[in-house]
Structures are given as C-alpha cells and as structure tokens.
Amino acid sequence: MSVLSQTPAIRVESRLTVRRKSVRVRWGALLTLLVLTVGAFFMVMPLLWMFSTSMRPTSQSFSLPPVWIPTTLNFDNYAEVFRSNVPFFQFFLNSLKITLAVTIGQLLFCSTAGFAFARLRFPGRNILFILLLASLMVPTQVTVIPIFLIMRSLRLIDNPLSIILPSLVSAFGVFQLRQFFLTLPQDLLDAATIDGAGTWRTFWQVALPLARPSLAALAVITFNATWNNYFYPLIFLTSWQNMTLPQGIALLRGYMSSGNPSVVMAAVALSILPILIIFIVAQRWIVEAMARSGLKG
C-alpha cells in the first residue's frame, strides 16, 4: 500500500528532472553547433578565398577587403593557366599517368601478396610477412638516397618509372588485403579447388571479386597519396616535360607570383578538383578507408 502511494511521486519527480535535463541538453547542442559553425567557417575560408580569387580579374587580385562571392563567373584565369609558358596540362597528364600506374600496380601486386600470405602455405611465410610489415617503420628519407643512386645507375632519373617503381611496394596495402582474405571461408576456396580451379583461378575468379570493398579502400588511399606526392618527384623528376602537378604548381607560383595570384589560384583550384570530385562521389568509402587506415594521405 505504501509502495503504491509512493510511486506517482517518484514518477513526477523523474519526469521533472528529465524535462530539466532536456532543456540543458538543447542549450549544450546549440553551443556545440555554434562552435562547430565557427570552426567550419575557418575551414572553408582559405578554399573560398582561393576560388573567389581565381574568378577575379588580374587587376583586382589583391583588392582588400576581398570580394568573397564572385559576382560574375569569369574563367579567364583558368584559360590563362593553359596559355602560360609553364606546361600545366603536361603536368596534369604526368600526374595522372604516375598515379594510375601506381594505383593499378599496387592493387594487383598487393592483392596477390595479401592472398598468398593469408591463404597459401609455403615455407618461411610468417617471417617473410613480418619482415615486410617491419618496413612500415622505415621513413622514406632513409631509403631515398640509395634509391636515387639505384635510379641514377639505371639511368632512370627524370623518368616516371623512378617514381612508379618504388611506390609499388606497399606493406600497408599487403597488410590490408591479407586481413580481408583471412576472413574468407575455407570451404569456398576448397570448393573452387574441387571444381578444378588452380591457385590463380581461385584467386582471380573467386577471392578477388569478393575483395572489392577492400580494393576500393586501398585504391582511394593510394590514389590520393600518389596524386599529392611531392618529395619523390622533387628529387627524381627534373625537366618540365616530366614534372607532376605539385611540382608544377610550386613552379607556376614562382613564374607568376609577381602580380598574379589569380592565375595561380586557378591552377591550384584545377589541381584540387579531381580530389574534390572523388571526395563527393565516394565520400563514405574515403572516410571509412581513412579511419581504418590510420595512415596519413
């Protein structure tokens, strides 16, 4: 009896605290949103400045305060990028060529190696894998001098192969794909073998198609890292004919900075564009892949 009479009081009290709490939570959310918005404003500002400057006629590229929203769409500066004596389009093609070669090569070689380390038995498998993994701890600055000497003796300096060949070796990629191939059920692979498929066909026709999400994640990370790479090209590529975009932009800035940030900004905008498009199209993949990787692009 006494219990019954107590219950409503408790209920009322708890409802009150809930209401009070929900008000507090809403204030908290509002504050959070405010802080996030201010932060987001600072994140967007440099890119917006880049874009609006690239739309401005040269005579106004330094005008202060800056006009944030361009009133007219003026693509003259973009055309100027291609007309200048710096071969921007060639840089773009070079970057694309190197990036595609590295991405496709890594996908192929990392998946065969990942499959072998996960699924095939051969003497020395574990020690070979651990050695490969240990290479994750080696900074490129340590290996780059001997690689330079190798490339020089092979006469590959100023050749895209000097970038492509070392970039194909990715312990990270092998590790990621091995992790995936470990999850495949053994029955599936056995079934393929019983059907008469050799190791290559089991890999190519059964295992690899199932690895599509992992392959996509690796592709995105490799594409971005190679597209943005500056250290290697700076050392190995010396002529305008072979240089990549990041190098080219740094050069273009040198040739044009005396008075024309608008054209430079147009070139930067064009260089960021492929990354922006990929980000918008494949955002969920990218975010997931990067979160899992813990590896900087």
Added chain:
Amino acid sequence: MLVKLSHRRSEALSGYLFIAPIYIGFLIFIAAPIVVAFGLSFTKFDILKGATFIGLNNYTHMLTDARLQTVYRNTALFTSISVVLNVGIGLLLAVALNSRLPRLIRNFYRSIFFFPVLIAHTYISVIWQFLYAKDTGIFNYYLSQIGVGPIPWLNSSQWVLFSIILMDVWKNTGFAMLLFLAGLQNIPGEYYEVAQIDGANGVNAFFKITLPLLSPTIFFILVIFMTGALQVFDSIMVISEGGPGDASRSIVMYIYEKAFRTFDMGYASAVAMTLFVLILGLTLLQFALGRRWVHYE
C-alpha cells in the same frame, strides 16, 4: 601420398610467385637501401668520386653541427605544438560531432573538417602563402580592422614556425577527428546512459568515461601524428623554403639539402639514421604500450 606432396609443392610455388613482385620490390627499394644508407653514413660520399670510408666522422661531426641543432630544435618545436593542437582539437571536434546531432548535420560538418586532409600540402602552402602575405594578405587585413598587426607571419623568424603550425592544424586536425570518431563509436552507449542515471553531466562523463576508454586510441593517434610531424617537409619547402635563414628548416629539409643540393650524401645518410632511430623507437614504444593497453580493456 605422391599427389599430396606435389600438391603441397605447387601451392608453395604459387605462394612464392604471388609474393614475388612485392618482395622483389621490397628487397630492392626498402631492404637493400637501409643497408646501403647505413653503410653510406660511415663514408664521405661524392657523387662523382664515390665513397671513402671515414669511420664515425659523420656522427662526431653531427655533435658540433650548429645548423643540425637548429633544425632539430625547429622540428621538435613543430612536432610538440602541432601534435598537441592537432590531436586536442581533433578530439574536441569528434566529441562534439558524436553528440546527439541530426545525422545530416553531423555528416556535413565532418566533411568540411575532413576535406583539407585530402589536399596536397603543396597546394595548401601556395594558398596560405597569399593569405599570410604581410601587406596584401587577408589575415593582416582583417586583423588591422580590429587594430592588430601587421603580423610578419612568414617574414619573421619568431613567427614563421607558428604560422606553419597553424596551417598544419588547419589541414590535419580533421584526420585526428576522423580517427577519434571511429574510436568513439567503439564505446558502448550504455556507459553514458548509466552515467546519466547516476547524475553525471557531460563534462564528468567525458573525463570519467570517454577519456579512459579512448586512451588506446589517443596513444595510437599521438604516435601517428608524431611520426608524421617529425618528417615534415612539403609544406615548409613550399611556403618558406626553411627561411628566414634557418628559422623554419626541418630535419628532413636539412637531409634533402645535404643529399640533393650539396650532394654530401654520406653526412645526409648519417642524419637520416638519427631520424630513423627516433621514429623506430616511437613505433616500438607504441607496440609495447599498445599491447599492454589492449590487455587492460
């Protein structure tokens, strides 16, 4: 028996063939270069005359190299401040985004904070160089509106490193945020519900639940950011070329300058070895401590 044996042998053979491309690359471009770089560090290496063994001279020379002390101090300063800011702000952003915001809003802000992570340091440095310009940059323009400045962002040896750190945080904090968001999702929501019933407020819950349970993630992210920051190169190379003087020169820039500008490759290799040991130590520390933390959970 014979069939089984030959089957096993053929599996081993395919295993070796599957890892061959990656492994040959690994031997040529990582394993051998480490050995060669170590050897080079005991030589005076001239690109035309070749290597002469000079024992520990490079290492003893490092002890008295004033410029090396400067670039190590710069790198240490850059690393400590940028890591604290990147990881700290990234954590706050992640916690803010993990609160009860509508999904659409959360994804919107996440994209905005994350996108700069994908852009090359080179492009970002070109943009920020204009933003930081002393007379024509918009930072000083807006600061002058509230009576501050003009700040010599890139022209003063006192400011330059700070300016580069600010830019680095703008670019990289979104990566820490993304990794923290992944870590936060592994904390069961029930913990917070229980805490709320016990009357804990948001700040309490953050220090009593989020931080302790997130500590393995925090440590992991700290190590990733430290190893990344110790290798800082691209952004400084483009925005200040290490100047004014040596005020913003990093350890990797010094290695690059010694190896590929003055071709003092023996000394450059010795300096690279010190960086290697530093990064190796950090990574091994992560393995050792990380394992202990996993047991605690």
